[in-house]
Amino acid sequence: MQLHRNPLSLPDGRPAVVTVGSFDGVHRGHRALLDRLVREARRLGGTSVAVTFEPHPRIALGRADGLLLLTDTAEKAELLAACGVDHLVVLPFDRTLASLPGAVFVDEYLCRRLRAAVLVAGYDHRFGHDRIAAETLASERLRIVGVGPCEVGGRAVSSTAIRRAIEAGRLQEAEELLGHPIALTRRP
Numbered sequence: 001m002q003l004h005r006n007p008l009s010l011p012d013g014r015p016a017v018v019t020v021g022s023f024d025g026v027h028r029g030h031r032a033l034l035d036r037l038v039r040e041a042r043r044l045g046g047t048s049v050a051v052t053f054e055p056h057p058r059i060a061l062g063r064a065d066g067l068l069l070l071t072d073t074a075e076k077a078e079l080l081a082a083c084g085v086d087h088l089v090v091l092p093f094d095r096t097l098a099s100l101p102g103a104v105f106v107d108e109y110l111c112r113r114l115r116a117a118v119l120v121a122g123y124d125h126r127f128g129h130d131r132i133a134a135e136t137l138a139s140e141r142l143r144i145v146g147v148g149p150c151e152v153g154g155r156a157v158s159s160t161a162i163r164r165a166i167e168a169g170r171l172q173e174a175e176e177l178l179g180h181p182i183a184l185t186r187r188p
Contacts, residue, residue: 001081004089008113015046015117016087018110021125022159023052025070026079028179029122029150029157034083036147037120047086049114052076053093060093068163075183089114102128106137120145152177 002011010016017040023030034050041048054073058064071079073090080088091097091109100108105128110116119142121134138144150157157177165174166182175181 001077001085002087003077004087006091007089010047010049010087010114012047013115015044016049016110016114017041017044017046017118017120018049018051018114018116019120020051020110020127021122022056023050023071023076023080024056024159025162025178026076026083026180027070027157027159027162027177028152031083031179032150033120033122033147034080034085036145038084040118040120040145041086044117046117048084049087049089049116050080050085051089051091051109051114053097054090055093057093057098060095061098068166070159070162070166070178071183079180098129100128101130102126102132103137104128106142111142116142118143118145120147122146123148 017037019033019037021030037050038048056064056067056069058067077088110119119134119137121144123146125134126132127134127137134144135146153176155161155177162174162177165177171182
């Protein structure tokens with residue numbers, strides 16, 4: 001996997017199949033999304049691209065009070081590479097990026113810079129300060145592929161649910177939702 005920090009474009013010139021998120025923990029729900037991303041890219045003869053942010057958006061916006069990050073950028077990159085992602089794009093998250101409308105972010109960063117042909121998005125993902133739904137962004141040049149929610153043992157998988165399990169000392173439950181061991185550096 002190639003790591004890029006705020007690129008103007010990807011080097012290989014193939015059509016990009018892109019997904020966007022914090023991917024904190026790269027849990028089972030993320031993996032369902034990433035599996036679909038990689039399958040779509042292979043089907044198109046394209047390249048799979050995960051776009052994430054540094055720092056975490058809640059930190060950049062001053063809303064990180066009590067936030068337990070499940071992975072740092074290096075751990076996240078290792079987990080994403082293990083999922084078969086071709087490129088990881090790390091965008092610097094600040095108030096300027098946060099202030100962009102969703103359609104502008106998708107047009108500028110995904111379509112123009114990364115040449116996205118397909119956007120793979122989770123069922124609840126929203127873009128930009130206006131929180132626009134992915135399905136409203138479909139156009140002649142950008143196809144949207146939606147991925148539904150993920151459950152394990154009847155529990156919805158999310159970074160928030162995993163954080164709550166860790167904070168409550170339910171480490172086995174957290175690891176079940178993650179789908180991999182909690183990093184030793186993250187154990188309470």
